[in-house]
Amino acid sequence: MKSSTLRSGLAAFLLSALPAGAADAALRETVASRVSAEYASLEALYKDLHANPELSLMEERTAGVVAAELRRQGFEVTERVGGFGLVGVLKNGNGPTLLIRTDLDGLPVEEETGLPYASRKRVKDLAGREVATMHACGHDLHMTVFAGTARLLASLRERWSGTLVMIGQPAEERGLGARAMLADGLYAKFPKPDFAIALHDIATLPAGTVGTLEGFMMANVDTLDITVRGIGGHGAYPHTTKDPIVLAARIVVALQTIVSRETRPIEPAVVTVGSIQGGTKHNIIPDEVKLQLTVRSYSDQVRRQTLEAIRRICRGEAIAAGIPDDRMPVVTSSENEYTPATYNDPALTRRVRGALTAWLGDDNVKTIDPEMGGEDFSRYGRTAERVPICMFRLGVVAPDVFAESQRTGAPLPSLHSNKFAPLPEPSIKTGVTGMTGVALELLAKR
Ligand SMILES: [Zn+2]
Ligand SMILES: [Zn+2]
Structure with missing residues (x-):
């Protein structure tokens, strides 16, 4: 009697030390069997989405499929939020509000994976050109994990308390969708989140694993156009011209010193x-040369300093070349196409990692490196509300393919490659279990 009281006291102590969402062996059993039971239908959903990719700003069918999934689970769904964005809300008592985001769009890539369910879809893009489309960034996998997570959480309502806001975001690949949804009142018309979570697949981790990182994970992305202007003329009479080709060449070389000489090395x-x-x-000196740049950074200060240095160098080199004042280079950067850096809130990321470790096992949770790619999930944390955000990565590479690449050093097809081919079953099961575990931790009954 006494020793069993002691044991249960010890068990209660151990349970209280674990993340709340992972404390219960019976709950883990329930989640595992629900994931298995849902898998066949989730795989069918995945293959349907995979075979029917839509381009950014054109995700009409896809949004309909995801909205129907949420409605079936009892979410209150609003469509056409910031274009083809959709918002599903499930209220389940007192507690925090958790936003979970999936993206919806595919890419203009012709699939060459040879998979039986490969996309053969061709569509007219926004400019009216016919292009092949592919889910080459794995957003189909994100939507499938999202649907599975919605099903699990809807069926486990007695195990959590709070509000779930699950959103399908359009136009991630163009960096436009998050801003459009926020501008359309995501935080005003719907419950304001206490935290926002997303996952993105990663082409350098095996299926069955996930990766996390605290702090900066993805970069500020700026897109610049520079028109270098001169005074054209005959190639045999350069002294009567101001040659924009030589000037553009000097500008390109001088730009290399911004990172190497002006930026703090760390x-x-x-x-x-x-x-x-x-x-x-051959024999004509043109009037102008056009340059297109991508500029990446993490901090706002380095971003500002880099953009200013580009303008200064363009102007300075033009002055050195004797270009008249009214023919100075024109530098344009589109704030519309700017994507801010993704900063994973450290405290939230530690909770997410704790839940992932509890649900997937220590060995399956990796620490990933920061990258200079971009992701507009960042925007959900950059509004006046300062919502803490965390994106974690989902490994999708077939373990044997991964091991072979480790052995030979041959690189794996990257995201956006026409040969990018995630392994569905372990990726989807790991994604659903991990995301469900994270939600149960963040919305645990306290
Ligand atoms: Zn992408
Ligand atoms: Zn993506």
Whole structure:
């Protein structure tokens, strides 16, 4: 009698030391069997989404499929929030509000995975061109995990308390959807979240694992156009011209010193000139040359400093080349296409990692490296409400393919590659279990 009282006292102590969502072996059993029971239908959903990708700002069918999933689970669903965005709300008593986001869009890529369920879809893009489409970034997998998580959480209502806001976001690949949904009143017309969570697949971790990172994970992304202007003329009479080709070349070289000479060495930054176009013929000096740049950074200060340095260098090199005042280079950066850096709130990320570890096992939770890619999930944490956000990564590579690549050093197909082929079953099951575990921790009955 006495020893069993002691044991249960000890068990209660141990349970209280664990993340609340993971404390209960019976709950873990229930989640595992629900995930197995739902899997066949989730795989069918995944293959349907995979075969029917839609481009950014055109996600009409996809949004309908995701909205129907949430409605079936008893969510109150609003469609057409910021374009084809959708918001599902499930109120379940007192407690915090958790936002979970999936993205919806595919890419103009012609799939070459050879999978039986590969996309053969062709659509007219917004410019009217016919293009092949593919879920080459795995947003189909995100939606499937999202649907599975909605099903699990709706069926486990007695195990959590609070409000779930599950959103399907359009146009992630264009960096436009999060801003459009926020501008359309995501935090005003719907319950304001206490935290926002998302996952994104990753092409460098095996299926069955996840990865987390505190702090900066993805970069500020700026897109710049520079028109270098000169005074054109005959290639044989350069002294009568101001040659924009030589000037553009000097600008490209000088831009390399922003990162190497002006930025604190421990602060990440990238300045890439991805396109240079000018001239028509061997013996004509053109009037102008066009440059296209992508600029990456983490901190707002490095971002500001880098953009200012680009303008200063363009102007300075033009002055050195003797370009008249009214022909100075024109530098335009589109705030519309700016994506802010993704900063994973450290305290929230520790809770997310704790839940993932409890639900998936220590060995399956990796620490990932920060990257200079971009993700507009960042915007949910950048409004006046300062909502803490956390995105974690979901491994999707078939374990044997992963091991072979580790052995040979041959790189795996990256996200956006036409050969990117996630392994569905362990990826989906791990995603649903992990996301459900995180939600149960954040919405645990206290
Ligand atoms: Zn992408
Ligand atoms: Zn993506």
